[in-house]
Amino acid sequence: MDKTAFEAEPDVIRVRIAVSDRSDHGQITVVTFETSPTTQFQFSTAADATHRYLIDDCAKEAINAVKAANTVRADDWFENLVADICVRLEARGLGVDRLPAADVELKFEIDLRSGVLVGRSQALHPFAKADDAITRGVREAISKAFDPAVETLLKALKVQISAGEHAEAARLITENENAHLAILSRHNGLLDTICQIDRSKLTQELRIALQRVLITFAGNQSREELVGDDAEDLLREDIGLDHEARIYLQTFIGVAAIRRGRDEYAISTWRGLLRTPGQITARQRGWIWRNLSMALGNDEPEAIRAAENAIDAFLEAGDKREAAKSINQLSVLLEKTEPKNALQQYDRMLTVISRNGVMDDEICANIFHAKALKQLDSGDPGEALQSAKAAIKVREGLIGVEEALLSSMHLAAICALNVGLEHEHLQIDAAIKQLESQLKSGHFKIARRVQSLLVCYKEDEARELLREVEGKSDELFAGVSIAAAIKNPNLTPIQRIGKLEATLRELEQRKVHEDTKYPARLAIAQILRDEGEWLRAAKWYYKILECSHMNILVKQLLIDTLWQAKEWGSAATFIKQELDAVGDRPGLLYAYGISLYEDGRYSDAVKALHDALRLADRNETLQEKIRALRDQALDRGGTIMPRTTPISPDAPVTLDYIGGVLSAFRDFISGSERMGFWHKSDKAKDYEWISSPERHGQKLLRAFAKGHFLDRVDEFEELWTGAGRLDVLLKFAGGLSIIIELKMCGFRYSSNYAASGETQIRHYMRSRNVHVGFLIVFDARLQQNGEKLLVGATNSQDTIDEILIDVRPRVT
Incomplete structure (x- = not known):
């Protein structure tokens, strides 16, 4: 090879071609031609001797042809010369393809609110191959670019605050470069340190500047409660705020109030803003409606209307990502009363997202993954498998979401096993191990050790795992703690419950998502069941279902637990709520009939069992059980009630x-x-x-x-x-x-x-x-x-x- 690289020069022009030998199994050679003010013409290639000779020969022929013509060099002489060389190469039986300036394009997008940085590498021509390792290295370099600067800033702030130089600390953080660095940073310690600056020791101008930085920084980290008072001060004192900024601050103050437990104050604030919708931008309306929907709670019909209004407002503003998040909020609200409609909202989210970039791809993958989880919870592993595989397909090739890809693969493996597709389960599991090996994923390596701990408990391994996960993933901390609590053979049931409750308290302090608390709550309920504490176990199942309305396993456990406790009326009430939500199903109606029968409501039981019998026409075994119980209810005085309202009891019978x-x-x-x-x-x-x-x-x-x-x-x-x-x-x-x-x-x-x-x-x-x-x-x-x-x-x-x-x- 004559040259391996070109120095960056002004007015350098380069053209690249791919030369293929059709008779040599399609061997490809890339040739780069260059011209610059200092070098009139040259080319470089990594071709072997034979191809090098052919390229050299064609180039010399083309150059000699230009010299023989003895004409004034035109402005496009370089392009013409390269074109002539290509023609001569093709005449020698070689294939020639013009290539773009680069082989691979790297695309990156960052979500400033979540801090997620996602990338993708894409080959720009058929002869190039995208290299995920290079893309991953570039992404890592970008993601860590802020770290040294943030650590330096954090250290300087701590020194000044410790010395009582609060004004100097405020000036440092409000400088443009540092302010932008803070806002872009995801460093929790930086926000906590800035909050330690004593505002009372600042001039009004400096305090307002600091509060503006704090509010933006805290909003990006969803920690509004830390600076709610600052937002109220800023709203009162900053006369330079325009109307839109004032609306933003009032919305922000409401969120801070919610996080401090002042729900009614927040709801009243947002309702007050919505009384004059014409004075609020569509995007601001979207935020207010969605906040209101989340604050009202799952049992409020107004919450559903508020979520719908948020969707409309964000779509009006052209913000499809936030519209999709609002649809997700609507789905959460519908889970308890309309689970089928709740699942359909995931398809609605996918329709809204435009897929205009790598971040949109990851959002869609998140939607598919979330949909798969809900389908698995609701007892449909087959559909869940398809959704999980859709998430995998979207995430393959994305850089920066490898842990999420592995999570979707694990979910797909679980679904395949539940469906009975053992071969597919093994295939997915093998792919998981291969990817974990490539990524050297610490997260899933520890997760596998936790799984091993559940199979074969070792005290030393449990202690070591707890040490390793300290300060890391909340999910891993929960997994190790739960495994240590339920598998340690030296613990009594009371001690197990105590450790699990301690784990829950720690998770509460970490403000984790409710899903992370689910395994600990389920474990406590199971221990109580094993001890015959049926009613106490039922309370934990109810608590789980408050946050996971579609979890069919917990619903089945709750019904059985209520039956074991002889709480037939409570079981009937719960099952009736399920029937109202999901519609008549033979198995559920049969369970409803059992509960009513045991509760002494024989006529109601007869009706429920009759409806169950009508729907169980293809299940003879279930039909026999239903008939037997229905007949017992009839023997005990149950009646077959009419479907229509009977006429007045005083009216004569005709x-x-x-x-x-x-x-x-x-x-x-x-x-x-x-x-x-x-x-x-x-x-x-x-x-x-x-x-x-x-x-x-x-x-x-x-x-x-x-x-x-x-x-x-x-x-x-x-x-x-x-x-x-x-x-x-x-x-x-x-x-x-x-x-x-x-x-x-x-x-x-x-x-x-x-x-x-x-x-x-x-x-x-x-x-x-x-x-x-x-x-x-x-x-x-x-x-x-x-x-x-x-x-x-x-x-x-x-x-x-x-x-x-x-x-x-x-x-x-």
Whole structure:
């Protein structure tokens, strides 16, 4: 190679080409041509001898052609010369491609509020390859560029404050360069040190300058409570503030008040600002509405409206990132009452984000990851796996979010295992180990040691891990502390709870996210369950669900814990809230029915179990359990309640109304109860009637009638006629009486047997002087199903209606 680099010179022009030998497996050689005032023309290449000779030869031919032409050199002579060389190379059978000035483009974006610096390397032509290691090194250099300057500034401030030179410290931090450094810094110690400057020892002008820096710095770190008083001072005394700045300060003061526990003050402040929306910019409205939504809490309907208003305001302002964050706030609010809608908000966030840069890519990856967590919590690992893989796909190639990429990969591995995709789980786990090895990730290396500690506890290893995580990740601290508490064999249950509660107190002081506290709370609840302290365990499950509304595992544990405690009413109340949120589901309705039954609310239990039976049509095992419990509820006096509001109890019952109720009973039995009349043993070739099917039908009729007629049935008398036949006499409010006969038909019951019910009804009509009756036939005839059985007597004063209920166990 003739040259390895060019010195930076003015007016240097360079052109690069890729020369490929089509006959040599596509071997690529990069050639760089250069011209400058000091060097008229030269080129450099790393080609081998053969290619070097061809390039040299073509270059000489082109130069000689220029000399032979003996013309005045044009302004574009260099471009023409390179073009001629390319033509000659192609004539020799070589491929030539023009290349851009660089091989790889590095892009970086920083979020000033979070301090996250994200980058991506992108190859600019097909012959280049992006090098993530180089990009990672550049990012690390950028991220650490502020460190020495921040440490120097911090040291100088501490010296001046210790010496009582508060004015000098304030002047130092308010200098433009240092002020910008402080605002861009994520150094918590720097903010704490600046707050130690005694404002009372400053002139008004210097104090106002310091307070402006402090407020911006604290806002970027979400530590508004430290300087809330400064914001109030600035609002009162800085007459140079414009209207927009004053709105910002009032909003800031509200946030500081929230962090100090003065919620009502903050809410009143923000509501006051929103009374004159025309005087506030759209972006400021967005911040105020979202702050208001977060302050109001999950149980306030106004909170949802405020979140929606925040979304609209940020979109109006063109701030799609903040609009997406507001959608996330809306999703949190909907988790308890509308979990399905809450999940849909993640798709809405993805629609809002424009993907115009690497930071937008990371935001989208965060959304996919968060969606996967919620889907896993809500018991849908298959969908969670797809969302986690989407997060991985977006994060691959991003520099600066490798820990987040590993987190998404771990999540995907867990989801794959839950779905039963063992092979995919192993593939993802192998990729995780490879990436951890490349990155030398200390975070996940410690995480694996914590996992090992949970499998095989070692006291020395636990102490060493606690020492290593001190002052580092809150999640790792929680993981090690919890493992030490629950796996140390020398601890009693009381001691375990004590250590877990100490861990929670430490996490509270660190002001960690509620998700970080979840494992400790869950561990305490489990220990209490193991000790038989059911109600105390339930309190911890309730506490978890206050922050994690969609966690299906905790919901199941809570229901079981309430059952173990015999708190059937509390269990029913909780399950009803879940049904209101997620809609009717057979398993949940069955659990609701169990709770109601054990609580002694038999009619409510019958209704819940009937609804469960209707939805469990493809699960025979569950159907059998539901029917068995429903029948027990009926035996204990439960009734089948109507879906519509019954008429006034004072209104007389008419024959039309009775006919309508019995028609509804027909539909009820045929629709979801028909298989309750049948059983089929393993050795039997066909279905058989259950024992005493008439009695089963009568029990269902009695419950259904009580549920619909309520107190308007004065008497429900059973009339035994021998040989298993059963009549029923019903007397209603208003004086109307009817007789009902139940008959089975089909399989071992003949049509003649069923039709004989007419004779039985007439017998009782004469003895009771009641001339209105109904013959209800549970019709299992396969060939003649639905065909009338009664002929009807002539010259009779009796009125007998026939109701055929289709209870065929099979069609053919």
